[in-house]
Amino acid sequence: MENRPLEYDYTVAKMFMFTTVALGIVGMLIGVILAFQLAFPELNLVLGEGLAEYTNYSRLRPLHTDAVIFGFTLSGIWATWYYVGQRVLKVSMAESKFLMFIGKLHFALYLVGVVAVVASLFLGITTSKEYAEFEWPIDIAIVVVWVLFGVSIFGLIGIRREKSLYISVWYYIASFLGIAMLYLFNNMEIPTMLGANAAGESGFGNWWHSVSMYAGTNDALVEWWYGHNAVAFGFTVPIVAMIYYFLPKESGQAIYSYKLSLLSFWGLMFVYLWAGGHHLLYSTVPDWMQTMGSVFSVILILPSWGSAINMLLTMKGEWQQVAASPLIKFMVLGSTFYMFSTLEGPIQAIKSVNAIAHFTDWIVGHVHDGTLGWVGFMIMAALYHMAPRVFKREIYSKSLMVTQFWIQTLGVVLYFTSMWIAGITQGMMWRAHDEFGNLAYSFIDTVTVLHPYYTIRGVGGLLYLVGFLMFAYNIYKTMSARPVEESELQNASPMGA
Amino acid sequence: MFHWLEKHPFFFAVGIFVTIAFAGLVEILPNFAQASRPVIGTTPYSTLELTGRHVYIKNSCNACHSQLVRPFKSETDRYGHYSLSGEYAYDRPFLWGSKRTGPDLMRVGNYRTTDWHENHMKNPASVVPGSIMPAYKWMFTNKADVETAYAEQLTVAQFFSVPYNKEVPMKDGSTKVVKMGASIAEANELALAEAKVIAANMKDQDVKDAVAKGEIPEIVALIAYMNSLK
Numbered sequence: 001m002e003n004r005p006l007e008y009d010y011t012v013a014k015m016f017m018f019t020t021v022a023l024g025i026v027g028m029l030i031g032v033i034l035a036f037q038l039a040f041p042e043l044n045l046v047l048g049e050g051l052a053e054y055t056n057y058s059r060l061r062p063l064h065t066d067a068v069i070f071g072f073t074l075s076g077i078w079a080t081w082y083y084v085g086q087r088v089l090k091v092s093m094a095e096s097k098f099l100m101f102i103g104k105l106h107f108a109l110y111l112v113g114v115v116a117v118v119a120s121l122f123l124g125i126t127t128s129k130e131y132a133e134f135e136w137p138i139d140i141a142i143v144v145v146w147v148l149f150g151v152s153i154f155g156l157i158g159i160r161r162e163k164s165l166y167i168s169v170w171y172y173i174a175s176f177l178g179i180a181m182l183y184l185f186n187n188m189e190i191p192t193m194l195g196a197n198a199a200g201e202s203g204f205g206n207w208w209h210s211v212s213m214y215a216g217t218n219d220a221l222v223e224w225w226y227g228h229n230a231v232a233f234g235f236t237v238p239i240v241a242m243i244y245y246f247l248p249k250e251s252g253q254a255i256y257s258y259k260l261s262l263l264s265f266w267g268l269m270f271v272y273l274w275a276g277g278h279h280l281l282y283s284t285v286p287d288w289m290q291t292m293g294s295v296f297s298v299i300l301i302l303p304s305w306g307s308a309i310n311m312l313l314t315m316k317g318e319w320q321q322v323a324a325s326p327l328i329k330f331m332v333l334g335s336t337f338y339m340f341s342t343l344e345g346p347i348q349a350i351k352s353v354n355a356i357a358h359f360t361d362w363i364v365g366h367v368h369d370g371t372l373g374w375v376g377f378m379i380m381a382a383l384y385h386m387a388p389r390v391f392k393r394e395i396y397s398k399s400l401m402v403t404q405f406w407i408q409t410l411g412v413v414l415y416f417t418s419m420w421i422a423g424i425t426q427g428m429m430w431r432a433h434d435e436f437g438n439l440a441y442s443f444i445d446t447v448t449v450l451h452p453y454y455t456i457r458g459v460g461g462l463l464y465l466v467g468f469l470m471f472a473y474n475i476y477k478t479m480s481a482r483p484v485e486e487s488e489l490q491n492a493s494p495m496g497a
Numbered sequence: 498m499f500h501w502l503e504k505h506p507f508f509f510a511v512g513i514f515v516t517i518a519f520a521g522l523v524e525i526l527p528n529f530a531q532a533s534r535p536v537i538g539t540t541p542y543s544t545l546e547l548t549g550r551h552v553y554i555k556n557s558c559n560a561c562h563s564q565l566v567r568p569f570k571s572e573t574d575r576y577g578h579y580s581l582s583g584e585y586a587y588d589r590p591f592l593w594g595s596k597r598t599g600p601d602l603m604r605v606g607n608y609r610t611t612d613w614h615e616n617h618m619k620n621p622a623s624v625v626p627g628s629i630m631p632a633y634k635w636m637f638t639n640k641a642d643v644e645t646a647y648a649e650q651l652t653v654a655q656f657f658s659v660p661y662n663k664e665v666p667m668k669d670g671s672t673k674v675v676k677m678g679a680s681i682a683e684a685n686e687l688a689l690a691e692a693k694v695i696a697a698n699m700k701d702q703d704v705k706d707a708v709a710k711g712e713i714p715e716i717v718a719l720i721a722y723m724n725s726l727k
Contacts, residue, residue, distance in 0.1 A: 037631070038598070041622075044631035053635045058557040124555035128590050157506045165503045173506070174513050181518060195651030198679055205645030211652050216585025220593055221528060225521060262499055269513055273520035282567040283593065284582035289524055359563055359597035431571040439574050443600040448627040 009094035012103035016079035023071025039454035076379035089160035171241030178233030186226035188213035228276035256313035264306030278349035297349030304342035326401035330381035337373025362423025396477035408467035414460030422453035536583035545691040548646040549722025561598035577604040611698040647684040
């Protein structure tokens with residue numbers, strides 16, 4: 001026994017891999033439906049007049065964002081945590097009954113949360129705050145799920161054999177702490193069943209309804225401090241955690257620079273939180289805060305590019321792998337999209353640019369080149385790397401991966417280029433004046449002009465969804481294939497050779 | 498120092514937390530010290546208006562419509578005076594939105610009528626040719642939830658001192674009192690009285706009949722809210 005290598009236990013990782021794929025399909029499918037509803041409004045009645053209330057754009061829109069954020073992305077983060085955590089801390093989940101129980105409970109409660117969220121959003125039970133739409137009972141459930149994630153992180157760290165925390169673990173810890181702080185403060189609300197009238201009667205109306213602790217401008221300030229940094233600690237920090245583990249593992253290359261990873265980690269931690277103000281430029285929040293939001297957004301290029309450059313330089317001298325391995329393709333293009341997106345964001349945060357970009361589809365385009373190109377690609381790459389090791393089977397098809405890669409890349413490119421044109425067109429038309437100083441266009445002119453771009457965007461999204469279904473199929477065929485080996489493989493995927 | 502931190506997870510976590518919490522402390526707390534004071538003329542939402550605001554939120558109208566007029570000529574030309582912080586003093590939650598798939602609604606009450614909204618919500622393209630907004634026909638049959646709005650009024654009056662049943666200064670120097678029911682029965686009466694005014698300007702016979710029977714369809718509440726946005 002003494003000399004056997006550690007056998008890691010991937011039970012919980014497998015569970016979250018399943019929800020990553022399932023909720024990814026749901027979230028992206030709804031996204032494609034939404035995209036085509038904007039191009040062809042009759043699709044709002046896709047299931048007929050009777051169900052219009054539930055298939056309507058506005059009812060589905062929060063479902064799309066929350067399914068991809070709290071469904072696909074969170075599941076992906078947790079699937080990788082329950083895989084990477086054990087390996088970099090050199091300890092198996094099987095060694096602690098307690099942590100195994102916590103992991104399973106984490107997953108079970110998460111499933112309950114997912115069901116509650118889907119049901120409540122379909123019914124229109126929402127607080128309206130973006131990415132924080134859930135009413136207080138679900139908020140409490142989410143906090144419990146999040147605490148279990150924290151127990152799992154620090155529990156595993158507590159029994160670790162490798163004393164030094166690997167870079168990925170830094171990012172997982174940061175993700176846990178960041179979201180915990182942001183989520184708690186943004187969701188401070190008072191259940192309205194507490195409100196009592198002069199006769200002392202209370203408990204009127206829906207028991208789940210609540211009212212925000214903050215009003216107006218303050219509410220907006222807290223919401224975008226949350227909203228922007230939920231992106232930071234949900235879409236950036238844990239995804240960087242993944243690439244710091246999976247890229248060196250898959251390529252066999254050591255991280256290019258430890259110092260650069262230090263600089264970008266602590267830089268990101270310090271700078272990111274300030275940038276939330278760029279969502280509120282020219283609004284009624286104080287000017288100095290808007291300026292801080294702008295300035296720090298530009299500074300944010302440094303730590304973001306630090307991580308991305310560190311990744312790309314890790315491939316130094318080994319660029320032939322990009323051509324040879326579809327998995328490396330996903331990760332290298334992911335880092336590139338990360339650089340692209342973290343340059344685009346600061347540009348949009350410059351006040352004069354924001355004056356045109358804000359409220360337009362350019363912002364939607366920006367979000368999607370980050371999420372599709374960076375978050376989506378990285379999570380799929382992580383699952384592709386994990387699948388053979390977790391299921392002890394070879395990846396089903398490498399050529400399917402390559403096809404998927406190109407289809408999805410084309411999808412992302414169609415998506416963001418069409419949204420750039422749409423956003424800038426609309427922003428310019430809104431502000432155009434004629435020779436007499438009157439507005440040149442009525443609002444509807446600026447909507448109908450977008451039809452071709454909305455159509456192209458829908459096609460781009462559809463291509464990405466098709467690629468994702470290929471990914472799901474590939475993973476399914478991998479896990480259901482005949483097992484190859486009983487113990488861990490040396491060259492576990494066709495790319496490893 | 499960093500090598501040491503990486504071997505001591507507790508201090509590492511504390512270090513991260515302090516680093517990320519710093520910005521929030523500096524940026525957000527000072528603004529709370531001078532919590533938004535209402536500008537003159539801003540009144541709390543009446544029972545029916547608040548009910549309508551819930552209908553607005555329930556259907557995520559804020560996913561496509563902003564309520565924030567930025568201080569540019571092109572925006573003040575199109576939507577009216579730019580937004581002031583104090584105008585949002587009673588907005589819990591804020592409904593600024595982040596995307597203008599449709600036009601801003603901050604001051605829609607100044608230039609759209611009950612009749613316009615009625616036709617528009619039934620079939621947007623009939624009023625605005627080329628519109629990509631979906632129809633909201635179920636609002637004409639779904640019953641509005643006045644009771645939850647009443648609970649919210651009680652809550653904000655109790656916890657945030659929102660001035661219901663109190664004199665609020667108006668722009669012309671007069672004062673106005675926004676009433677809140679002393680009981681749920683009175684709240685329903687207040688809402689129904691408002692609903693009757695709206696329904697009188699509507700054409701849909703089913704809606705008129707419902708209001709005459711003492712029921713309030715969602716559309717009536719929503720229009721009351723739309724008309725209050727000025």
